[in-house]
Amino acid sequence: MTNGIQAPRGTKDLFGPEFDRFEALERLASGVARTWGYAGIRTPVFEDTGLFVRSIGEATDIVEKEMFTVPPREDKGDDKSYTLRPENTAGVVRAYLEHNLHKTQGLARFFYIGPQFRRERPQAGRLRQFHQMGAEVLGLLREAKGDQPAAPYTAYADVILMAAEILSRAGLKGLKLRYNSVGCAKPGCRDGYREKLKAALSAGKEKLCGDCQRRIDRNVFRVLDCKKPNCREVSAAVLANVPQEFCAECRAQMDFVSPTVKELLPAGVEAAHDQFLVRGLDYYTGTVFEFTAEGLGSQDAVGGGGSYDGLIEEMGGPKLGATGFALGLERVLMSQEAAKAASPEAPAAGALVYVAAAVDSPEPYKLAVRLRQAGIRTDFDLSAPARGVGNHLKRASKLGARLAVIVGEDELKAGEATVKDMAGGEQRRIKAADALAEVKKTLG
Ligand SMILES: [Zn+2]
Ligand SMILES: [Zn+2]
DSSP states (O other), X not given: OOTTOOOOTTOOOOOTHHHHHHXXXXXXXXXXXXXXXXXXOOOOSEEEHHHHHHHHOTTSHIIIIIOOEEOOBGGGTBOOOEEEOSOSHHHHHHHHHXXXXXXXXXXXXXXXXXXXXOOOOOBTTBOSEEEEEEXXXXXXXXXXXXXXXXXXXXXXXXXXXXXXXXHHHTTOSSOEEEEEEOXXXXXXXXXXXXXXXXXXXXXXXXXXXXXXXXXXXHOTHHHHHOOSHHHHHHHHHHHHHSOOOOOHHHHHHHHHHHHHHHHHSOTTOEEEEOTTOOOSOTTOEEEEEEEEOSSSTTOOEEEEEEEOTTHHHHTTSOSEEEEEEEEEHHHHHHXXXXXXXXXXXXOOOOXXXXXXXXXXXXXXXXXXXXXXXXXXXXXXXXXXXXXXXXXXXXXXXXXXXXXXXXXXXXXXXXXXXXXXXXXXXXXXXXXXXXXXXXXXXXXX
């Protein structure tokens, strides 16, 4: 040891075989994200403190206790307070707005990989500098505007399925997906549920831990998150008696996401609706989710996320929805090691296929996911329920797609799809069930 100086508590030097495993996982994660049609983004490691207070929420553990903050230095003419990012969503949303991407490209799909910082009590699988890979879909039109229809719910399923794909390819064992709705900011949606929970939990208040007694008024959903046996017991009784009554939009979101995700999850991933799941951050609305895996002890989450339809507006942007996830790379590696899984191969960045939904149906989206799961780089428009074929083909050609797979009303009725060669222009109808084999054969 040099002069007794050690790495700070909760940080880790990475070298040797561990470095190689880490790098292989990063490559897998970005490879899958690209297969899914997402582009990379890197935002600064530190941001204005206000960004996190505003986005994550004042009454959260992160903002209350866990931020690494550098105070202002007014003597040096810098009156800003900076904070090392405790998570990456806030930075990505800030960048989306700062670069006017909501105006120039509307919907944006990003993935990121990098270090995050939380001043937690260090323990196994919980570092103060840890690494996350995540993805965000930003700019979903939540209500029809002029002749623009509202965005479908495909984006909410898309991020869950992409996360599942990475975890499954990483070789993790015992992968479980839990999901829930936390309601939204519309009057009578989350606020109604919150008041009912508050009243019911207050009745059993003396049985709750000190933190939870405080949470009833400050952030009642966090009580459901508490792992202490007494709190868990009170919450279970309350959840059994307080039905989730969310708005029509939140219900419709769940009615799409739940069956779609269950149908398309990679083999071996279990899925269940879990009303205890609320996730820690204030900004979530609608669907939230979490993945757990074997080999991590009692803190077995490897990642999660959810939709945050109010955050873009909250941060000064237009009324557009968003959704995303983050995976804890150290945790994924721990679970991977416990499963004795070999470092996975990242999908190769092959030719692009564009799947065009020319009819409002979940079928074209399912087809796109199946191509991606087979390692084929596939773009799919998450911003509209359906578009005209001409409009789709313009997009496909702009993206440099090699093939377009079109599903319109005719094709849907016949259980078929049209495969179009974007360079030569020839096209043919095939059975939808043969689409994967056909695409593979054509791409060679
Ligand atoms: Zn709602
Ligand atoms: Zn508690």
